[in-house]
Amino acid sequence: MPKIRVLLIEDNRLLREGITAMLNEQPDIKAIPSTGNGDALEKATKINPQVVLLDLGLRSQNSLRIAETIKKSFPKAEIVVMDLIPVQAEVVEFVKAGVSGFILKDATIDDFLHTIRSVAEGKKVLPPSLTGSLFSQIVEHAVKSGNADKLMKSVMLTRREHEIVNLIAKGMSNKEIAVELNIAVHTVKSHVHNILDKLALHTRLEVASFALTEGMVRKARDRNSESR
Numbered sequence: 001m002p003k004i005r006v007l008l009i010e011d012n013r014l015l016r017e018g019i020t021a022m023l024n025e026q027p028d029i030k031a032i033p034s035t036g037n038g039d040a041l042e043k044a045t046k047i048n049p050q051v052v053l054l055d056l057g058l059r060s061q062n063s064l065r066i067a068e069t070i071k072k073s074f075p076k077a078e079i080v081v082m083d084l085i086p087v088q089a090e091v092v093e094f095v096k097a098g099v100s101g102f103i104l105k106d107a108t109i110d111d112f113l114h115t116i117r118s119v120a121e122g123k124k125v126l127p128p129s130l131t132g133s134l135f136s137q138i139v140e141h142a143v144k145s146g147n148a149d150k151l152m153k154s155v156m157l158t159r160r161e162h163e164i165v166n167l168i169a170k171g172m173s174n175k176e177i178a179v180e181l182n183i184a185v186h187t188v189k190s191h192v193h194n195i196l197d198k199l200a201l202h203t204r205l206e207v208a209s210f211a212l213t214e215g216m217v218r219k220a221r222d223r224n225s226e227s228r
Contacts, residue, residue, distance in 0.1 A: 001028065003027075003028055003029055003030040004028055004029045004030070004050050004051060004116065004117065004120045005030055005032075005047050005048065005049045005050045005051070006023055006029055006030065006031040006032070006049060006050070006051045006052070006053060006116065007031075007032055007034060007040070007043060007044050007047060007049035007051070007052045007053070007077075008020055008023070008031055008032065008033045008034060008053045009034045009035075009036040009040050009052065009053065009054045009055060009058070009066065010033070010034075010035070010036070010053070010055045010082075011035050011036050011037065011055065011058050011059055011061070012055070015055075015105075016033045016035070017033070019031070019033075019053070020032075020033045022109065023113075023116075026113065028117075029113075029116065030047075032046075032047050032049075036054075036055070036058050036061045036063075036066060037061065040066060040070070041069065041070070041073060044070060044073065044074055044077070045073075048074065048077075049074065049077050050076075050077065050078065050120050051077070051078050051079075051080060051116050051119055051120050052070055052074075052077050052078070052079045052080065053080050053082055053103075053116070054066060054067055054070075054079055054080065054081050054082065054099075055081075055082050055083075056081050056082060056083035056094075057083060063081070064093055064094060064097060067079050067081070067094060067097045067098070067099055068097045068098070071097060071098035071099075075098075078100040078101070078119040078120060078122070079094075079097075079098065079099045079100055079101075080099070080100065080101040080102065080103055080115055080116065080119055080125070081094050081099050081101070081102050081103070082102075082103050082104075082105055083102070083104065083105065091126070100119040100123075100124055100125070101115050101118065101119040101123075101124065101125035101126075102115075102125065102126055103115045103125070157195065157198060160181075160191060161191055161194060161195050161198075163181065164177060164181075164188065164191045164192065164195065165195060167180060167181075168192070174188045174189055174192065175188075
């Protein structure tokens with residue numbers, strides 16, 4: 001059975017050698033290490049990788065630029081970004097660059113291997129901390145619909161927009177929201193329009209569905225309690 005060809009781009013020698021050794025113990029994986037200091041494309045050309053493991057925190061290189069370059073040169077390669085705790089804005093940028101998966105550096109070996117095998121099969125894998133969240137659904141929706149350019153906006157809802165999303169999830173109309181927040185109805189409509197645009201959604205029902213799945217109602221209530 002052909003092995004999954006993996007290019008590891010990691011400038012920490014201990015991690016690079018350890019991860020490479022661990023992967024090469026697997027009967028279905030062949031890993032080649034790279035420091036990312038100019039040798040990544042050269043090694044990628046030699047092995048034509050199916051999966052590229054890329055450290056988000058390379059010291060001497062811009063990881064995002066490397067991801068963009070590799071995806072442009074090897075469009076069929078599936079890129080997995082490794083980091084301790086990737087923030088949402090970084091996730092957005094890397095998804096836009098064509099990254100297929102994310103793995104936390106404190107993940108278990110089984111999770112690590114599962115991510116590699118999953119992306120090799122064409123699946124998308126988000127960090128466990130974001131799995132099942134509103135943001136993960138936005139990412140999935142945007143990728144499928146071709147609206148990845150709207151992902152950055154999706155993490156930039158204002159406090160007022162979060163409040164309105166919360167009230168939409170409760171089933172309130174624009175007029176009821178206006179009364180609740182003591183603002184004009186046309187102002188509510190403007191906020192709803194912006195929310196739909198930022199989340200790349202089309203209807204209030206989709207907003208409510210996303211909000212309820214994520215638990216934004218509870219989060220908004222917590223924020224309100226903290227501000228009192």
